[in-house]
Structures are given as C-alpha cells and as structure tokens.
Amino acid sequence: MDSGKIKVLRHDIELLQPTEDMILDRKVMMRNITRVCSTKPTVTVNGKFPGPTIYAREDDTLLIKVVNQVHYNLTVHWHGVKQIRTCWSDGPAYIAQCPIQPGKSYVYNFTVTDQRGTLFWHAHILWLRATVHGAIVILPTLDLPYPFSKPQKEVVIILGEWWKSDVEAVIDEATQSGLPPNISDAHTINGLPGPVSTCLSQERFNFLVEPGKKYLLRIINAALNEELFFKIAGHNLTVVEVDAAYVKPFETETILTAPGQTTNVILSANHKSGKYLMVTSPYMDSPLILVNNKTATATLQYISTNVSSTTFTVPPHRNATSIARKFMDSLRSLNSKKYPAKVPMKIDHSLFFIISLGLNPCASCYKGFRIVAAINNVTFVMPSVSLLNAHFNNRSGAFTDDFPGFPQYAFDYTGIPPENLRTMEGTKLYRLEYNSSVQLILQDTGLLSPENHPMHLHGFNFFVVGRGKGNFNPKVDPKNFNLVDPVERNTINAPSGGWVAIRFRANNPGVWFLHCHLEVHTTWGLKMAFVVDNGNGPNESLLPPPNDLPKC
CATH class of the missing domain: 2.60.40.420 (Cupredoxins -  blue copper proteins)
Incomplete structure (x- = not known):
C-alpha cells in the first residue's frame, strides 16, 4: 500500500443464526459456542465469536457489506470511527439509519481519517452486541511509524x-x-x-x-x-x-x-x-x-x-x-509535534448534564413502577424513523431540538435524593452549529444509587479536561482543568458519585448519539443526541444518503 493513497477495502459480513437448513454453519457455530458456556443458538458474524477483525490503514476507504440472515432487525456501529460527513454509516438504529431487515443487506461506506489504533464494531440494536462484535485495527500510514518501539x-x-x-x-x-x-x-x-x-x-x-x-x-x-x-x-x-x-x-x-x-x-x-x-x-x-x-x-x-x-x-x-x-x-495525551492535543480553549456551548436513574409508573410492572434512566431528567424515547433521515430531509415531527442544556432545577446531586423520582419522556436533540466548541459536564447522581456511567459520543473524539467527586463546582473546579495534555477518548466514565468534564469541536455534520455504554442503562433511556448543522460549502456538509440505505 503506497503512503498517501487511498485504498478501498471490501468486507462482507453475514449475521448468521443456526437453523436446521444451515448444516455447515450450525456445526461450526455450535462447536465454538460449546467451548464458551452453552449450546444455545445465538447470533454470530461469519460463524465466529468474537467476530472477524477488520484491518485497515489510516486514510483507507472501507466498503463493508452486512447481510442479515437472522430474524432480528440489525445494524452495525463502527465504534470510535469519526465518520467524517458519512453519518449514514455510523450505525445506531433509528438514529443514523433504519435497521437492516431480515434477508436484506446494506453497504457501510466510510474512510478512516486522522485515526490510527484499535477500535471495534458491534451491533447497535437490542442487546445483540453481546455476541455481534469484533475488532477494528487501523494501522498508521507507511511513512508514519509508531511513536514507540515497534513490537515484534x-x-x-x-x-x-x-x-x-x-x-x-x-x-x-x-x-x-x-x-x-x-x-x-x-x-x-x-x-x-x-x-x-x-x-x-x-x-x-x-x-x-x-x-x-x-x-x-x-x-x-x-x-x-x-x-x-x-x-x-x-x-x-x-x-x-x-x-x-x-x-x-x-x-x-x-x-x-x-x-x-x-x-x-x-x-x-x-x-x-x-x-x-x-x-x-x-x-x-x-x-x-x-x-x-x-x-x-x-x-x-x-x-x-x-x-x-x-x-x-x-x-x-x-x-x-x-x-x-x-x-x-495516569492517562495523558501524547501532545507532540506530530500528535498535538487540540483542546478547544474558547467555548461556544457550556452544557451541564446530570445522569440519573428514576422510577416511572407502570401498571403492568412489578410493584407498579419501572426503573428508567435519564439525562437532565429526560428519558429518551426511541423513534420509529431515522432521525438523521428526518433531519436531512427537513421532516418535522420525528424529534424536537429543545433538549435542555442544564437540568430543570438544581439539587444536591450526590446527596439526599428528592422525593419525586419520575422523569419526563421525549425524543429531544440538542442543536450545535458547525465548528462550534462544546464543554460538557457529566454529573452522576445518587437518586437510586451512584454508579459509574461509561458515556460514548458518536462522531467525535473529545478531551477529558477534568474529573472529581461530589457535585461539580463551576467557580472552583474549572481552575484545575488540564488544558495542556488531557487524554483524548470517545468513551469516558462519569464516576460514581462524581463528575467528568469533556471538550470537543462540533466539526462533523449529522445526528450523533450520546449514551451510556452500559446496555441496561441505554435500554432504560440514558441517551440523547446532538444534531450538528452543515457548515459552508460541500466539504463541511453531510453527504447525500446512499441508494441502498435501509427503510423503516
């Protein structure tokens, strides 16, 4: 592979569930799964658990055809891939795309830009990522060696x-x-x-x-x-x-x-x-x-x-x-001449999100309530259409862009919880102008119990500029932020009974999910999305949807 040239890599992925008329695949998969813990049928990729590793080099374009051969609707998310202008290939169901229906396929088409290292792919619907996942290895360009001694x-x-x-x-x-x-x-x-x-x-x-x-x-x-x-x-x-x-x-x-x-x-x-x-x-x-x-x-x-x-x-x-x-x-960005830490210094959007668990009434549930989760007291309701498609085509009704940038009322987030543990429900997004800079404080709460929340932001890396225990103090804590070499990530723990501060630049148009990567919390509604508007000209605008984009 020549340095500086784009190579198109094609991969075919089949999501397989063993049935009586799939004898060869059933034998392979049942043997592998027996080695794990049981012989129950399960969803795998190309008959493997974990699924196949995808290898690429920085600046490569990948075409990955996903064929759905199971009875579930499915999508695949390329976790950590920035998807510059290609939000259609990001993968979260009903956010960036409608699911791939049984018997159908979809070609994910994206370029790995300004990234090298280890990421991974996984199903992004239901709980199927338990077995539908695998590694993504992005090698650096040939003229850019590792910044450490090359391993054997x-x-x-x-x-x-x-x-x-x-x-x-x-x-x-x-x-x-x-x-x-x-x-x-x-x-x-x-x-x-x-x-x-x-x-x-x-x-x-x-x-x-x-x-x-x-x-x-x-x-x-x-x-x-x-x-x-x-x-x-x-x-x-x-x-x-x-x-x-x-x-x-x-x-x-x-x-x-x-x-x-x-x-x-x-x-x-x-x-x-x-x-x-x-x-x-x-x-x-x-x-x-x-x-x-x-x-x-x-x-x-x-x-x-x-x-x-x-x-x-x-x-x-x-x-x-x-x-x-x-x-x-101990984690600090390399922040070298080749790999600078481009931390936003001027902030356009200063946001404060509290993460909470709550109880909402449910007549058919045990004891008359169900456990829910929320950001700023909003339990996210999944739509029945693709939010990205609705945004691209200016279709109203699928979502509102009034997600609150701050909680509706302040309280002692890590102290004694309020009496009312109910949340509101809605499909609310927060709108960001192209290239605007964002500071986001993620504050854990003790409403039911304090606990860690690994929060994942799609479409962007961010810098972790601070963290602490208890309630975030906007007058004191920012004085201790690390704006020199903070670690750069796509997923960060909001610590149990504490807070974490991140910064990023919204230079990628599309609809981008933010959610807890504990699947149980995502299921309960601990999620929201940012809608990032187009910038000036085609190079700062979302590409048109592909012809084979699944329909709801």
Whole structure:
C-alpha cells in the first residue's frame, strides 16, 4: 500500500443464526459456542465469536457489506470511527439509519481519517452486541511509524460477557417486570471463559510468546454492562494508546477498561519460560449494583515451556477504586509535534448534564413502577424513523431540538435524593452549529444509587479536561482543568458519585448519539443526541444518503 493513497477495502459480513437448513454453519457455530458456556443458538458474524477483525490503514476507504440472515432487525456501529460527513454509516438504529431487515443487506461506506489504533464494531440494536462484535485495527500510514518501539507481534484481546440464555429474552423479561435484567453467567477473553463451574467447557485462550520479544496487546472491552480490570501474572504492561489515540507511555500492573473503551499496551516477554495467568474481573464501586463476580482467565505461555504449573495472580477487588483512579489519572495525551492535543480553549456551548436513574409508573410492572434512566431528567424515547433521515430531509415531527442544556432545577446531586423520582419522556436533540466548541459536564447522581456511567459520543473524539467527586463546582473546579495534555477518548466514565468534564469541536455534520455504554442503562433511556448543522460549502456538509440505505 503506497503512503498517501487511498485504498478501498471490501468486507462482507453475514449475521448468521443456526437453523436446521444451515448444516455447515450450525456445526461450526455450535462447536465454538460449546467451548464458551452453552449450546444455545445465538447470533454470530461469519460463524465466529468474537467476530472477524477488520484491518485497515489510516486514510483507507472501507466498503463493508452486512447481510442479515437472522430474524432480528440489525445494524452495525463502527465504534470510535469519526465518520467524517458519512453519518449514514455510523450505525445506531433509528438514529443514523433504519435497521437492516431480515434477508436484506446494506453497504457501510466510510474512510478512516486522522485515526490510527484499535477500535471495534458491534451491533447497535437490542442487546445483540453481546455476541455481534469484533475488532477494528487501523494501522498508521507507511511513512508514519509508531511513536514507540515497534513490537515484534500484535495480538487482539477482546473482553466480553456471556449469558447461557438468550440475551433478548433476558432484557424482554426485565422490560416487562420493570426490574434490572439478570447478570451474565461468565466473562470471556477472546470468547473463552476459562474454568467456570457453571460452564460445560473449562477451556482458556492461550497466548504463546518468545523470551525477549515485545508484543502489542490490543485490548477491547466488548462487555455489555461491566467495567473490567485486566492483568497478567508476573508482567507489567506499558500503556501507549486508548480509544485509537496515543498517550504518554506509563507502566502499570492493572488496566481498567469500560464497555466501549480500547487500550493498547506493550508486553515485554522478560521471563525465560513458564505459564502465567491472564485475568479479567469486574469493577463496580456502587454497593447496590449487582455484577457478575466471576473472573475469566487465559494463559500466557512461553514457547518451549514444559512445566505444567501456572503462575497465578489475584484480580483486584470489585470496588478497588484506588486502583481504578490511579490508572485513569495516569492517562495523558501524547501532545507532540506530530500528535498535538487540540483542546478547544474558547467555548461556544457550556452544557451541564446530570445522569440519573428514576422510577416511572407502570401498571403492568412489578410493584407498579419501572426503573428508567435519564439525562437532565429526560428519558429518551426511541423513534420509529431515522432521525438523521428526518433531519436531512427537513421532516418535522420525528424529534424536537429543545433538549435542555442544564437540568430543570438544581439539587444536591450526590446527596439526599428528592422525593419525586419520575422523569419526563421525549425524543429531544440538542442543536450545535458547525465548528462550534462544546464543554460538557457529566454529573452522576445518587437518586437510586451512584454508579459509574461509561458515556460514548458518536462522531467525535473529545478531551477529558477534568474529573472529581461530589457535585461539580463551576467557580472552583474549572481552575484545575488540564488544558495542556488531557487524554483524548470517545468513551469516558462519569464516576460514581462524581463528575467528568469533556471538550470537543462540533466539526462533523449529522445526528450523533450520546449514551451510556452500559446496555441496561441505554435500554432504560440514558441517551440523547446532538444534531450538528452543515457548515459552508460541500466539504463541511453531510453527504447525500446512499441508494441502498435501509427503510423503516
């Protein structure tokens, strides 16, 4: 591939569900799934779990044909890809597109611009991303090497969750009852849980290394509802990138990654031989939230090792907040001449979003109410049409652009909750002018329980300029913002009982989703969207919709 030239990469993806008349696919998939935890039919991509890795180089154009061979409506989101002027390929159902209906297909067409590193793709409708997901690896252009010593080998490591029952049945039951859904039955590392008492298989992912060599581990949290710790016995990890953005390298024993986040680390194989345990386990510092406490394990094994014993390690406790905070505080943008941190200094839109859980009346639900979630007390109602299509064609009625930039009334967000826990419902968007700069404070609340919220913004990277515990103080806290080398991300934790501040420039026209990447909270309505207007001329305007865009 010549540097500076665009290469068009074509991929075909088939979403498959085993049936009696799909014998070959059924055999492959049932064998793979038995290795995980059960033999139930499930939705996979090209018969694989996790799905295939998509490789590209910076500035490549990708054409990815998704063929829907299951009975669910489906879409695919290319998580972290900025989709410059190609919001039609972003993927969230009823936001950027109507779903791909059973038996239909859609070609996602986009260019990876000014990005290199690890991202991932996943289903963006219902709870299907539990098994419909895979890695995206964007290599730098040939004339632009890594800003760190080139590793001898690169390995994708996908962390996930597994339910022994149908995930759609799990969330349907929870929706009908109004209560939280059942937690997962296992965690996985590259599709395998390791020894878990409730699983048929005890198989682990095994990673072979050579002494003296360096390996780049591309770690992806594809779990639905849990932040995860990751560590390897006897080895430290050097963090070099998060969310496809380089960081100042630092060494750590444990990394923390939230659903939707990616982390690249350098592993030095600095032992002569042996087997060493890899572990991933949940992090949740809220005392009231249930998580799957099972630890998934894998093995790092040195080539020519004959010993049968494995060096073990103990994962952090599920509420090891000090370890989590130390890791997050260590993240800083590289901010070099080649990779400057372009933090907006002048702010056009200063927004304050409170994130809350609430209770709304429900006659058919258990105890007469259902748990809901909201931003600024608005529980987002999913439309039945594509909001992007409605915006592009100036069709009124699908949404309003009056999403509140501040909560309707102020209270002690992390203290004693108010008596009224009801929320309003609506399909409300917040409008941004092209190239306007935005500062957004994401404030957790303790209405039902304080907890972490990994918030993902589609269409943009943002800079994390500050975070803190308790209520955000607009007079004091901005004085401590890091405007020099804040970490650049597409997904960030709004900390339990605290706040986080981000800044970004709205230089990408379209309708862009902002939502919690805990799938249960998204289901409950913890989501909204920004509508970014066109700028001046065609290079600052949304491209027309493709001819094969699915219809609702």
